[in-house]
Amino acid sequence: MIRLMIVKREPLPGWARIVIPIAAIVVTLILSAIPILAAGGALWKSYYFLFYGALGTRFNLLETFVKASPLIFTGLAVALAFRAKFWNIGAEGQLLAGALVATWIGIYGTWIPSFLLLPMVIAAGFFAGGFWASIPALFKTKLKVDDVVSTLLLNYVMVHIMGALLFGPLQQPGSSWPRSSEILQAAKYPLLLPRSRFHIGFLMGLAAVFLIWFLNTKTVFGYRSKAVGANIRSAHFGGINTTVVTLQTAVLSGGLAGLAGVGELCALQYRLIMDISPGYGYSGIVIAMLGNLHPVGVLLSALFFSVIIVGAQTMSRMTGVPTYIAEVIQGMALMVMLVFLLLTEYRIRVLRVRPRMRAGGSRN
């Protein structure tokens, strides 16, 4: 008889942190062959169009960057929160909160000087997302309410608030659809390159990656939030106000998710619609895990995700493999990464168990 045991292993050297996500992506792509073949796609042709569709032309490449922008923000939001063990599954709701308040100001902010309007919209979106995340953080720190559940459920609350407003006061006059009027011209993100949708959101994402890296590694806040995540009891023992740190982390996390919503609104849709996010908040969780909660890792895995999402469109057109394959690959990437992360902490030991003699006689 053979028994498998999972045992702790010695800590891995630093290079493993870089190699593991890359290895995870490679393994994911290899495993993706199974569903692609099952869907009747020709393997090499499918992979070719997957990458060609995402990177092959100037327009496709810029689309990939456009797609990556909200994913960078939600990925950073989740990574920052998870690092402090604030289990923020609510980036989706915080994204919507950000988009909602940004819409309000973007439409009705006619009294704001036009050069100030966009910064105001961005700030409002940030704080709206932060506010929405502060609710579960308060519940967690004051009432010990489980944050996984509360952040998740607040997503649905926000969806319904948004629905109520889009059928009510925010609805475009004369429209029967749940959508708002268009935001003011001065509230829109500047486009950076002609013949594309490439906008400043991607650059803001890069700036956010740098800022969060700086915050995490160089500041008192970053140290405290890491300490709270590593062992909240020891952090408290060491004089850190863990309630304040958790709240600060939550607000910043929600704010980043809110900025994802602002970007989708002000750069792509120009008006609030129910489908403003196809689940970027949830993708953020996978991206944060795949990026090992490191800002640069988040950037890379957000780019990987957008390659898959954008490339799957072309692949589908050229080979007939359905675009759902993108979601299958994303899900697989998460599973593979989780297994790889497990293997960084533990190794699998194979035990030979010698067969035991049956006890003679009976027991009463």
Next chain:
Amino acid sequence: MSDDVPRPVAEMRSIEKRFLDVIANQQIDFRIYRGEICALLGENGAGKTTLMNILFGYYTADSGEIFIKGEEVNLSSPRDAISRGIGMIHQHFTLVPAQTVLENVIIATESRKGFFLDLKSSKERLLELQKRFGLHVDPEARVWTLSVGEQQKVEILKALYRGVDILIMDEPTAVLAPAEIEELFQTLRILVGEDRSVVFISHKLKEVMAISDRIVVLRGGRVVAERKKEQTNTRELVNFMVGRDLLERIERKKVPPGEPVLEIENLTVLHDKGLEALKGLNLVVREGEIVGLAGVSGNGQRELSEVLFGLRVPLEGNLKVSGEPLPWGDPLSAIRLGLARIPEDRIETGLMTDLSVEENLILERHGSEAFQTRGILNFRQIHQFSDRLIEGYRILTSSRDAAVKSLSGGNLQKVILARELDGRPKLVIAAQPTRGLDVGAMEYIHRRLLEEKARRAGVLMISEDLDEIFALSDRIIVLYEGRIMGEVPLEEAGREQIGLWMTGMHK
């Protein structure tokens, strides 16, 4: 086989067990006979629970043999042990709070009628067991509504339901009120009257003498004595338990004690289960003295240290550090008042094991002016600081960036020591400062504590290790059930007397 030499129902031979750098069991031989209550006596850390966890299949011994009913066995999980009639009730119960008593008892042994649970016949059997052993608990009550004593009854019923022949109980009286203890003893007597066996793990002499037939004493992972109850007395057992071999005396300077640095007045504290852990405690520690607070764990030591660390809010009392009031439940104030705090839970309370040595060293300091400017950490200063401490306290680590979890037990403790002692504290609270450490680390830590005293800090050392108490203290105080059982200067302290006080007895 002749009848006058009874064969043991279970036997352990030459058992050895090590954890990282702690040796828990060394060459232990242990036997259990049919129809007896055998007490396993010893101080905390003597290896009692480890030994029984090996018999219960919870740990695997590094070497040694186990025989049950004459047959050599290989117990690789509690399930193996249970199937051979061994049951163990740990100090922390393993019940499902949201389920009923009946559901808890039949868990994993449900009798079925087709697809459905046959609760009716199970309940009949449970009621029969309750009657037979005097263990009365409502089978339909949810476990979370029960008192700790009742929960223990459920644990015993669970073991009986599974047909236990050898019942191991780990410190069963620690959570019980006096009347409940008597009830438990009656149940145990009925059990052995039916030819089953009980192993009673305890450090309470009075109870051991009251209930057991045979007593095995462990110290430092070895069996030091085995006696029939009639052949021994409490005095002899105390000596076996605490031992006579003193640590080699470290050279100590006598410093005349000065002003009080810690004043505790009328301190009453509740423990997690809501009972009083400390009952109106009064205590003073002066400059330049080490006060050794001796006692078996679970008598209020943990709660006292937690109050002083700022982790637990007392019910009432007065706390002063160098004359200034110590705010309740606020670690930051404790740090600012110049307290060095060495917690007994190094890993749970003292350290962040996934973080680096440096990140752990700066925990209490990272917000100071030297280490940050407007929220940005000043790494040049921080690196200098941590390198200085790593060298000064001889912390063995590959670098200041190595994760603390890669360090050995002694070096973990040195990280805490370095962090706490560096600011020349006025008062040092050291809870079990050398528990589980090897001799080298232990000696180093003792020397450091004596140095703190020599520069006129006050030291309150909470320890279960009598050798340590005698080696370092100027004054010894024994804590028993939340009260001071006795206090004596070192010169007048007798080991035997301290040992008796620790078990709640006066001379």
